[in-house]
Amino acid sequence: MALRKENILIVDDDIDILELLQRHLKSMDYHTFKAISVKEALFILKDTEIDLLITDIQMPEIDGLQLLKYANEHHPDMPKLVVTGYPSVDGVLEVIKSGAMDYLTKPFTKAELKDSLAKAFAHRPKKTPPKPKPENINNNKYADMVGESDAFHNVTNIVERVKDNKATILIRGESGTGKELVARAIHYSGKYSRAPFIAVNCGAIPENLQEAELFGYKKGAFTGANEDRNGFFQAAEGGTLFLDEIGTASLTVQTKLLRALQEKEITKVGSQKAQKVDIRIIAATNADLIEEIKKNTFREDLYYRLTVVEINVPPLRERKSDIPLLVEKFLRKYGVEYKDRLLRIAPEALQVLERYYWPGNIRELENIIQRAIIMSDGIIGVKDLPDLLKYQIEFPERGFVPLREMEKEYVKRVLAHTQGNKSKAAEILQIDRKTLRDKLS
Incomplete structure (x- = not known):
């Protein structure tokens, strides 16, 4: 079994130093x-x-010494190195007292960095093997995906089973549900994670270029083919090729895909020589491929070749219990990016998010959280959310009711939102005040 690469966290407000160290x-x-x-x-x-x-x-704002203090308290066994452009005797002593194992002065050489890393890792205490987790414990995070719903765990359970083999996989789900995230989880959680992961949006490639982009071409194969060029299949050698929107692939490309899956070989455009490939194919679609087969726009034999394993990614409306975890993830991600701090969301605003139908799924939720972070001055409240969400009707669970009663409840809700201001309520509802009074009677 391959050893896990060591994870190194680099912290510096100088982008150039960050890139150099990386x-x-x-x-x-x-x-x-x-x-x-x-x-x-x-x-x-x-x-x-x-x-x-x-x-x-x-x-x-907060200097590196404070970070070292925090790391010593919460991660005492983690080695720490300091890189700075302001060396001094007092500074060296302070850094050593803070728990750092070595001190590099900018500019430094790659050899100096390598020596410091060797010293740091040499003094790292040996880790005891982690105790196996009981099988009945459900984690709420898998790779970059989060959730606690049964629907979420149904997906991650399949991912866990397929991540270490090269079975062909078809991921189905509506737009915005995170199909590419699932594909990446399969690749990067398994034993092929060091090999390439190549994502291709078939719908974004013009039909007349799909074959050349996927399989490559020989010089002179067509106008503009001035040199031999490899395609996405060759680029993914040894790893994973993710074909998003597979339903948009042309019939010509579908025929060549079928051969690639059956024979594990491809042929460049303009060439007669087949080339063996060793890759895993993961395809994704938001279309109903069975309907496409009936219309003769998708090959039935290719469909069955693609669905060795099928993963259905549920829409967000079917996993609403995951919304708080997804919101927390996006708050952490974009709070740091946009405001350099972690923002919180008010309970009533979270309730609005949990009530919404989410036709755009997780992508729509992510966009709304980004907008709310930008618009908010602190804790994200209902006022920071789009009007579309604020006035979303929450249908009662007590069974069907007359339309007039449902309409009356909605008018009352809008009136409550305007704190009793009938003029504003009438403006939102696009009715006059007299009609408003009639609907409340």
């Missing part, structure tokens, strides 16, 4: 996380297993 560390086969502030670093430390921390000292 390049050096990747060339040494480490996995890196970057943070441009201590606040962002704290979020990463909270949710990610970090094996080593590299931080600058002089940073705005």
Whole structure:
């Protein structure tokens, strides 16, 4: 079994230093996380297993010494390195007291960085193997996906079963449900995670170019083919090729896809020579492929080749218990990006989100949370949400009622929202005040 790459967190407000460190560390086969502030670093430390921390000292708002103090209290066994452009004797002593194992002065060489890493990891205490988790414990996070609903766990259970083999998979679901996220979870959670993951939106490639883009072409195969070129299949060699919107692939491409799945080989446009490929194909669609088969726009034999394993990603309206976790994820992600801090959401605003039907699914929720963060001055409230959500009708669960009664309840709700202001309520409802009074009677 391949060993997991060490995760190294780099913290510096200098983007150039961050990029330099990341390049050096990747060339040494480490996995890196970057943070441009201590606040962002704290979020990463909270949710990610970090094996080593590299931080600058002089940073705005909260400095690196405070980060080292926090890391010592919460992650005492994690090695820590300091990189700074302001060295001094007192500074060195303070850094050593703070728990850092070494001190690098900018500019530094790759060899110096490598030596410091070796020292840090050499003094790292050996980890005891984690105790296996009981099978009946349900986690609410898998890869970059979050949820606690039965629908969520149905998906992650299938992902867990297929992640370490190269069975062909078809992911079905409405737009915005996170089909690509599921595909990435399959790839990056399994033993092929170091191999390429190539995502292709078939719907975004013009039909006359699909074959050349997917399978590559030979020089002179068509006008503009000035050199030999590999396609997405060759780029994904050894890893995963994710074909999104597979229902938009042309019939010509479908025929070649079928051969690729059956024979594990492809042929470039303009070539007569077949080329063996070793990849896993994951396809996704929001279309009803059975209906497309009936219309003769999708090959039935290709459909059955694609559905060795089928994963149905549920719409958000069928997993509403996951909304609080998704909101928390997006608040953390975009709060740091837009406001450099973690924002909270008021309970009544969360209730509005849980009530909504979500035709655009998780993508729509993510967009609305981004907007709310930008519009909010602090805690996100109902006022920061789009009107479409504020005035969404919540149908009662007591059974069917007369239309007039349902209309009256909605008018009362709008009136409550305007704090009894009938003029504003009438404006929202696009009726006059007399009609408003009639509907309340």
